[in-house]
Amino acid sequence: MTRGHVVFITLLGMAVFLGLDFANSEPLNPYGAPPLMSLGSGLAATGAHCAAPPPSK
Amino acid sequence: MSTTTTTLPPSPPGFMSRSLVLAGVAILILGLAMAAGPRYGALLAIGMGFGLALEGFRFGFTGPWRRMILHRDASGLLAQLICIAIVAMFAFPMIANNGAEIKGAHAPIGLAMIGGAFVFGASMQIVMGCGSGTLVNAGSGNAVAALALPFFAIGSFGGAYHLTWWTSLGSLPVVALGGTSGLAITLAGLAAIALVAIWLGAKDSWRIPRRYWLALAALAALAILHLAVAGQPWGVVYGLGLWVAKGAVALGADLSGSPFWSAPGNAERVVSSVLTDVTSLTDFGLIFGAALVAWWRAGLGSPIGVYPARAWVAVIIAGLFLGYSSRLAFGCNIGAFFSGIGTGSAHGWVWFVAAFAGSWVGIKLRPLLGLEARS
Numbered sequence: 527m528t529r530g531h532v533v534f535i536t537l538l539g540m541a542v543f544l545g546l547d548f549a550n551s552e553p554l555n556p557y558g559a560p561p562l563m564s565l566g567s568g569l570a571a572t573g574a575h576c577a578a579p580p581p582s583k
Numbered sequence: 584m585s586t587t588t589t590t591l592p593p594s595p596p597g598f599m600s601r602s603l604v605l606a607g608v609a610i611l612i613l614g615l616a617m618a619a620g621p622r623y624g625a626l627l628a629i630g631m632g633f634g635l636a637l638e639g640f641r642f643g644f645t646g647p648w649r650r651m652i653l654h655r656d657a658s659g660l661l662a663q664l665i666c667i668a669i670v671a672m673f674a675f676p677m678i679a680n681n682g683a684e685i686k687g688a689h690a691p692i693g694l695a696m697i698g699g700a701f702v703f704g705a706s707m708q709i710v711m712g713c714g715s716g717t718l719v720n721a722g723s724g725n726a727v728a729a730l731a732l733p734f735f736a737i738g739s740f741g742g743a744y745h746l747t748w749w750t751s752l753g754s755l756p757v758v759a760l761g762g763t764s765g766l767a768i769t770l771a772g773l774a775a776i777a778l779v780a781i782w783l784g785a786k787d788s789w790r791i792p793r794r795y796w797l798a799l800a801a802l803a804a805l806a807i808l809h810l811a812v813a814g815q816p817w818g819v820v821y822g823l824g825l826w827v828a829k830g831a832v833a834l835g836a837d838l839s840g841s842p843f844w845s846a847p848g849n850a851e852r853v854v855s856s857v858l859t860d861v862t863s864l865t866d867f868g869l870i871f872g873a874a875l876v877a878w879w880r881a882g883l884g885s886p887i888g889v890y891p892a893r894a895w896v897a898v899i900i901a902g903l904f905l906g907y908s909s910r911l912a913f914g915c916n917i918g919a920f921f922s923g924i925g926t927g928s929a930h931g932w933v934w935f936v937a938a939f940a941g942s943w944v945g946i947k948l949r950p951l952l953g954l955e956a957r958s
Contacts, residue, residue, distance in 0.1 A: 527726070528884055529723070529725070529884070529886075530724060531887075532887060533724045533877060533878075533883055536721050536722060537870070537874060543830075546833065547829060548856065551829070552854055553856075554619045554856050554858060554859070556620045558620075559619060559621070559859075560622050561621070562621040562622050564684050564685065564811065564812060564813060565681060565685060565810075565811040565812075566681075566684070567684055570683040571686045571813065571814025572848070573862075574852055574861065574862065575688060575815050575861075575914075576818045576913060576915070576918040577688035577816075577818065577922070577923060578913075579691055579750075579913075580843055
């Protein structure tokens with residue numbers, strides 16, 4: 527087994543996951559998407575981050 | 584008469600192959616921008632940039648810590664500190680002047696946070712890959728990282744599931760440095776660590792190789808761009824846990840028992856497309872960018888490492904620990920160390936001390952687990 531096989535399996539796994547997610551998640555809507563840059567948009571950042579404190583119980 | 588067989592090194596891809604692949608990458612990014620929105624296409628491109636920089640310049644976080652501990656080679660650690668300092672010099676004013684649009688990686692210091700960082704440091708040395716490193720290594724064909732990655736994701740999901748319970752064991756309020764004084768304290772702290780590293784390092788190990796300078800410049804530029812585009816610093820592990828949460832829900836699991844996954848923002852992300860999640864997109868980009876570099880260099884033909892069975896079992900367990908502990912620690916080397924310190928969070932400093940101590944333990948464990956020759 528070579529590194530190429532590992533890359534192929536990794537990318538294949540990614541592709542399968544993305545396909546399943548595409549089928550099961552809400553459809554994409556580019557017209558409701560945020561602007562390219564958060565900086566200067568006037569909108570609060572809403573993305574998730576691992577450093578965000580947890581919600582209270 | 585004897586015949587000699589020689590193995591020619593694999594030839595790199597030709598001009599046409601490279602051109603076609605680059606065109607495909609451009610179409611992929613533009614296609615995502617058109618289908619989901621321009622920010623998401625940009626984030627995938629930034630993630631690829633991270634992967635290209637880390638794999639292309641052979642830079643990372645785990646290896647330099649290992650070389651500092653084992654060989655007193657301070658160069659990689661110094662490069663990391665300079666990179667964080669550059670990011671901080673841009674991030675602090677951006678956060679101060681655009682409070683709502685730009686947020687830092689600010690998290691509380693707590694018992695579970697410190698313990699999590701220690702365990703993460705040990706685990707990343709066992710796998711020889713941190714948050715970004717595991718993704719990059721998996722993308723470039725490292726079998727250890729590729730095996731650890733799904734378990735990293737499962738652990739991240741589990742750690743997030745239990746996060747509220749762990750933080751209830753004892754946690755301080757969030758402490759975040761800000762403004763000019765906060766930036767001065769941050770830069771002074773980074774300089775102090777750098778001086779200690781130079782003092783402890785071997786002679787001349789403070790000299791940073793050219794490829795590290797290139798890597799840190801690229802990473803700093805991409806991290807600042809990420810902050811401006813996403814409104815939040817670079818992170819890794821949230822996305823990994825989200826992938827498993829999505830899979831669990833698709834299989835019929837009920838996540839309402841978890842305060843974390845049932846919180847409105849997280850519940851919404853579980854049902855939304857993964858192509859609209861900030862950290863997922865940069866994670867995909869890291870893997871893809873690293874794969875691109877490995878292919879470009881014709882480095883995919885070499886065989887994978889051979890390890891005993893107990894080493895593979897250790898990799899699975901370490902992968903689970905990587906994910907679980909990074910959630911308790913409010914980030915990995917990227918979300919907590921790089922982005923935490925770079926945006927003024929006190930937890931980033933505590934994370935660094937705890938994870939570095941854990942790294943020392945992980946380095947000692949690695950040969951015992953069959954992952955390298957025992958000395």
